[in-house]
Amino acid sequence: MLHTFVALVQDKPGVLTRVASLFRRLNINIISLTVGHSERSDVSRMTIVAEAVPGSGHRIKASLFKLENVLDVDDIGQLSCVTRELALIKVAATPHTRAPIFQLAEIFRARIVDLAPESLMLEITGAASKIEGLIQVLNEGENEILEISRTGRMVMRRGQHTSRVLEAMRLSSPEEEPVIPVTATAGEVSLEVISGDPNHPL
Amino acid sequence: MTDKPAIPQASQPTRLTGAEIVWATLAGEGVREVFGYPGGAILPIYDALRKYPIRHILVRHEQGAAHAADGYARASGKVGVAIGTSGPGATNLVTGIATAMMDSVPLVCITGQISSKLLGTDAFQEVDITGITLPITKHNYVVTRSQDIAKVLREAFMIASSGRPGPVLVDITKDAQQGMADFDFEAAMPQPHRPHPMLSAEHDAICEAIKLILEAKRPIILAGHGILESGAMDQVRTLAERLHIPVASTLLGISAFPASHDLSLGMMGMHGEAWVNQAIQQSDLLIACGMRFDDRVTGVLASYAPNAKKIHIEIDPSEINKNVKVDIALIGDLREILETILPLIAPRKDATWIRAVNALKGDAAVRDIKNLPDLGHLYAAHVIHDLWRATEGKAIVVTDVGQHQMWEAQYYKHDSPRTLITSGGLGTMGFALPAAIGAKFACPEKEVWVIAGDGGFQMTAAELSTIMQEKLNINIAVINNGFLGMVRQWQEFMYDSNYACSPILSPDFVKLADAHGIPGATVRTRAEVLPAVQAARGTDKPFLINFMVEKEDAVYPMIAPGSALDEMIRRPANGHNPLLETSEEP
Numbered sequence: 034m035l036h037t038f039v040a041l042v043q044d045k046p047g048v049l050t051r052v053a054s055l056f057r058r059l060n061i062n063i064i065s066l067t068v069g070h071s072e073r074s075d076v077s078r079m080t081i082v083a084e085a086v087p088g089s090g091h092r093i094k095a096s097l098f099k100l101e102n103v104l105d106v107d108d109i110g111q112l113s114c115v116t117r118e119l120a121l122i123k124v125a126a127t128p129h130t131r132a133p134i135f136q137l138a139e140i141f142r143a144r145i146v147d148l149a150p151e152s153l154m155l156e157i158t159g160a161a162s163k164i165e166g167l168i169q170v171l172n173e174g175e176n177e178i179l180e181i182s183r184t185g186r187m188v189m190r191r192g193q194h195t196s197r198v199l200e201a202m203r204l205s206s207p208e209e210e211p212v213i214p215v216t217a218t219a220g221e222v223s224l225e226v227i228s229g230d231p232n233h234p235l
Numbered sequence: 236m237t238d239k240p241a242i243p244q245a246s247q248p249t250r251l252t253g254a255e256i257v258w259a260t261l262a263g264e265g266v267r268e269v270f271g272y273p274g275g276a277i278l279p280i281y282d283a284l285r286k287y288p289i290r291h292i293l294v295r296h297e298q299g300a301a302h303a304a305d306g307y308a309r310a311s312g313k314v315g316v317a318i319g320t321s322g323p324g325a326t327n328l329v330t331g332i333a334t335a336m337m338d339s340v341p342l343v344c345i346t347g348q349i350s351s352k353l354l355g356t357d358a359f360q361e362v363d364i365t366g367i368t369l370p371i372t373k374h375n376y377v378v379t380r381s382q383d384i385a386k387v388l389r390e391a392f393m394i395a396s397s398g399r400p401g402p403v404l405v406d407i408t409k410d411a412q413q414g415m416a417d418f419d420f421e422a423a424m425p426q427p428h429r430p431h432p433m434l435s436a437e438h439d440a441i442c443e444a445i446k447l448i449l450e451a452k453r454p455i456i457l458a459g460h461g462i463l464e465s466g467a468m469d470q471v472r473t474l475a476e477r478l479h480i481p482v483a484s485t486l487l488g489i490s491a492f493p494a495s496h497d498l499s500l501g502m503m504g505m506h507g508e509a510w511v512n513q514a515i516q517q518s519d520l521l522i523a524c525g526m527r528f529d530d531r532v533t534g535v536l537a538s539y540a541p542n543a544k545k546i547h548i549e550i551d552p553s554e555i556n557k558n559v560k561v562d563i564a565l566i567g568d569l570r571e572i573l574e575t576i577l578p579l580i581a582p583r584k585d586a587t588w589i590r591a592v593n594a595l596k597g598d599a600a601v602r603d604i605k606n607l608p609d610l611g612h613l614y615a616a617h618v619i620h621d622l623w624r625a626t627e628g629k630a631i632v633v634t635d636v637g638q639h640q641m642w643e644a645q646y647y648k649h650d651s652p653r654t655l656i657t658s659g660g661l662g663t664m665g666f667a668l669p670a671a672i673g674a675k676f677a678c679p680e681k682e683v684w685v686i687a688g689d690g691g692f693q694m695t696a697a698e699l700s701t702i703m704q705e706k707l708n709i710n711i712a713v714i715n716n717g718f719l720g721m722v723r724q725w726q727e728f729m730y731d732s733n734y735a736c737s738p739i740l741s742p743d744f745v746k747l748a749d750a751h752g753i754p755g756a757t758v759r760t761r762a763e764v765l766p767a768v769q770a771a772r773g774t775d776k777p778f779l780i781n782f783m784v785e786k787e788d789a790v791y792p793m794i795a796p797g798s799a800l801d802e803m804i805r806r807p808a809n810g811h812n813p814l815l816e817t818s819e820e821p
Contacts (some may be wrong), residue, residue: 051369058370095433095553101374103393105432 034087035064037109037116037188041071041196043102045229051100052079059093061085061166065118065185079187087182088206105196114190120164121146122155122171123180130176137174149152152179248417253381253407254279256418257345258287260388263420266316268676270294272327275322276360277347279412292672294707295697297324299669300694301331305340306670309656310631311677312343312463314395322360323613325406330663332402333371337660339402339460343391344372350410351379357700364406373401382413385423393425399551400464423713433552434746438563444546444563445579446758451520451544453588454480457503457532460487460659461525461550461569468652470573477582479589483511485526486644487659498589499571501802504532505794506641509803510595512794517595523547525569527661528558534800548572552631553634612785613712615639617761619646622684622712625768630682631656631674635667635691638720641790643686661732665694672698675707678699680778681712682772689715689741699751702777710771711779713744716786724789729796750781755779760816 042048049068056063062080071078077128089107097106122143126134131153138145140154141163147154156163164183171178251259257280261269268290273281284291294300297319304315314430319328335342349358350452355379365375374394376387384407449452462581466553468491475482475498480494483503492499499513501608515521522544526532536558545561547554548569565572608706618644622630628648633656634640640657649655656674658666667687675683692713702709714720723737745755756767758780771778790804 047365050366054369091555092553092557095551095555098431098433099373099551099553 034085036083036085036093037186038079038081038083038090039107039109039188039190040097040103041079041105042077042078042079042100043104044070044075045102047055048077048078048100048102051102052081052097055096055100056083056093059085059096061089061093065183067185067187069167076161080186106119107190109190111172112190113192114188116160116188116222117158118161118184118186119156119158119163120168120181120183122153122157122168122178122182123147123152124171125151125177126153127151133174134171134176136165137170141170143167172225196206242595244488248419250415250423251418252279252283252412253384253414253416254283254412254548255286256384256416257380257388257412258283258289259418260385260420260423261316262287262289264389264392265313268292268307269316269318270300270307270673271318272297272300272320272322272324273361273696274322274347274411276321276349277318277324277407277412279409280318280347280407281346281684289526291318291603292701294669294701295442296695297327298331298665298774299533299672299695299701300332301342301344301700302663302666302669303326303673303676304342305335305338305666306633306656307677308328308335308340308342308400308673309338309670310653310674312466312653313677314343314392314465314672317342317344319344319346320360321349321364321406322362322614324360325362325364327368328364328404329371330661330665332368332404334658334661334666335402336371336373336558338636338658339400340402340462342671343388343395343404344402344404346387346404346406347412348377348406348408351408352410354379354408355665356427365404368404371402372404375404376406377799378405378407378411381411381416384411384416385418385420385519386425389423389589390425398431398712404670417798421699431552434550434567436548436567436575440565441575441716442573444565445576447544447546448522448576448580449583454478454517454520454522455500455515455543456492457515457521457526458482458484458488458525459524459526460485460491461548462488462491463525463652465525465569467524467552467570470570472473472579473577474522474573477577478582479586480522481514481592483507483515485529485532485659486657488526489644489655490649490652493650495642495650500592502644504800505534506645506790508596508645509792509805510592512792512800512803513595514592515543516799517591518543521545523549523561525549527551530558532560533692534802535797540660540800546578548648578592585689600656601734609758613758613760613782614788615782615784616646616788617714618714618758618764618784618793619686620644621761621764622686622768623647625765625772626682626684630654630684631671631678632684632686633657633667633671633674633689634685635687636664636721637688637691638716638724638788638790639686639688639714641721642714643736643754645790664688664691666699667691668695669701670699671709671711672705672707675709683708684713685709687711687713688720689713689744690719690739692744693739695742696747699748699753703751703753706786707777707800708775709777711777714784715741715744715781716742716784716788718786720788721789723788724793727787727789728793744779744781748777753777753779755781757781757783759783786820 094108141158143155146156270292300317304317308315349361367565395403451517481501503511547561548565667685671685748755791806
């Protein structure tokens with residue numbers, strides 16, 4: 034079964050290796066691992082999705098905690114959360130064959146981010162199943178997929194839950210301002226309506 | 236020591252080289268002895284040593300440095316320090332680091348590294364030692380700036396000795412050793428260790444545990460290494476005595492509970508005495524204290540202690556439910572948890588269970604040692620038994636790995652903590668001799684005995700010269716059977732007696748000792764054992780005894796891999812002149 038962990042780690046060289054090496058040692062395959070800045074400048078946030086037997090979550094979490102650079106671990110399990118993944122998909126398309134792809138993009142709420150005489154690029158954000166849905170439909174159509182790049186899953190728990198560890202760090206060092214990296218411009222932010230199944234906004 | 240050492244006291248920065256900062260920090264951490272071997276990339280550190288009140292013990296191979304630091308740590312409970320140069324010096328430490336990792340021993344290993352500008356260029360004697368040791372250290376560091384050395388080293392000491400202890404490696408580039416930086420020992424104090432968010436010994440769980448303990452009719456305490464690490468010897472003893480609970484030890488738990496105590500059962504597991512394993516299988520509650528249900532302890536898991544509830548008191552959350560599913564996990568420091576539990580438990584007089592266990596002992600009875608045939612041959616079990624009697628069980632015994640190690644665990648009765656030093660988890664042959672050097676430095680006033688097989692002894696025999704150079708009084712018992720004995724035993728039991736590559740030719744160990752200026756004797760009969768041991772004890776110099784023992788003897792009982800804990804291979808009964816063996820004088 035798939036296990037999803039959110040790990041807050043020190044932003045230092047070699048930390049990614051330590052985390053990845055732990056999964057290697059446990060002989061567990063990592064399905065996806067995304068790393069980026071968190072709300073603190075010296076803390077990175079990882080979302081790790083791994084295929085492991087049911088019941089192994091506790092041990093993986095405890096083993097992650099044994100790494101000195103790991104500050105907090107959340108075993109997402111079945112908790113209510115928002116899961117997102119971004120994919121760029123390059124499709125072979127001439128001006129004559131573009132129209133059906135435009136339609137698909139609209140249905141899947143994907144965006145055309147590059148248009149060339151021989152190809153176009155789609156950007157899609159959503160749960161993995163939504164991305165896989167678009168890929169499947171594209172594969173069934175006339176146009177050949179040239180390239181796919183996926184970020185892997187990112188997860189955040191719903192509601193007021195937040196890391197107790199970071200909370201404590203924040204309290205212990207009040208002089209340090211949390212840095213929130215701004216990566217999206219206002220025009221790109223879109224609020225999605227939460228449907229019945231939060232991970233399937235389609 | 237001509238220059239005045241920069242002793243770290245007042246919180247006033249001093250301008251020092253990185254190399255000097257290394258020693259000043261070690262001195263500040265209370266280090267008196269380090270074990271190491273110099274080389275190009277660590278020469279600045281060696282050059283600065285003369286200014287500081289720290290003794291360096293030159294080993295003959297860096298593996299010896301790591302084992303010696305390990306032996307020092309196990310005997311003293313303090314952090315052991317090993318030093319090596321870059322490249323081969325660093326890789327030679329690896330076996331010793333892995334040994335310490337598996338047995339949760341606090342070590343700080345310092346390696347030299349080529350200059351930071353050359354990192355990653357395959358420069359002479361460059362090796363990615365932090366990459367290599369990543370899975371076998373608790374944590375490791377590369378330090379490329381002089382100003383980071385003090386902070387990193389202090390953090391390394393804290394990590395090595397806190398929580399579940401373990402080895403930490405600090406790789407320091409040559410330019411960081413040579414550069415100058417302000418040194419302020421107090422300012423380099425590490426942040427207190429983050430509290431482990433998964434530690435939990437909550438009120439409800441403790442109440443539940445107490446309920447199970449009080450309800451149990453046939454409880455057993457499983458005593459592990461964690462008792463020694465946590466310093467919970469008195470608490471475990473109080474718990475056992477208050478409720479008449481028998482105590483079984485893991486290999487590394489030996490000496491945590493006095494072997495001569497009425498409630499002590501002895502070692503459990505693959506080569507544990509029969510009654511210990513039978514008692515565990517019959518018990519209705521296991522109270523596991525600082526142990527990890529290793530495969531050598533449980534036998535096949537499906538049939539392990541089938542009727543027993545399990546309480547696991549352990550500081551490492553990743554050990555909970557790893558091998559054996561437990562009913563209650565109390566995660567935290569063993570001593571603290573027991574100190575919470577003990578006031579809530581009233582004494583109980585009922586000794587029915589301990590009588591039943593003692594009856595099992597009577598059944599298993601004729602202890603295996605009694606069935607040894609008396610053919611005029613010498614048996615390792617007798618050697619160790621006699622050694623125990625001669626030293627009154629008070630020596631620090633450092634063993635290697637194999638048959639002699641199991642006989643030691645069975646026949647040497649350890650009453651005081653930290654008196655058995657042995658490589659358990661990794662099972663590192665060659666451990667004993669260098670580890671004994673460290674143990675002797677940790678406890679110079681104590682009698683130290685090495686017990687090693689003829690195979691393992693040859694792996695690190697070069698450390699005999701270290702013993703002489705440092706003028707150490709360490710006695711050595713080589714249990715010589717001409718085989719890699721445990722390998723031969725497995726080949727006999729499981730590979731149809733095909734002794735593939737297990738016969739081993741050895742030099743004349745007494746002559747080898749003599750070449751180092753160490754006196755020695757060869758012993759071939761039981762009658763010669765005690766005189767030789769007394770001769771060794773009678774000098775203040777090292778002494779080597781070469782015990783020529785029965786070649787094809789086996790360690791009994793034995794649980795074959797894949798068998799249940801109570802399915803033991805027992806020593807075949809021998810009708811002729813059993814050697815009656817008791818703890819009384821022969």
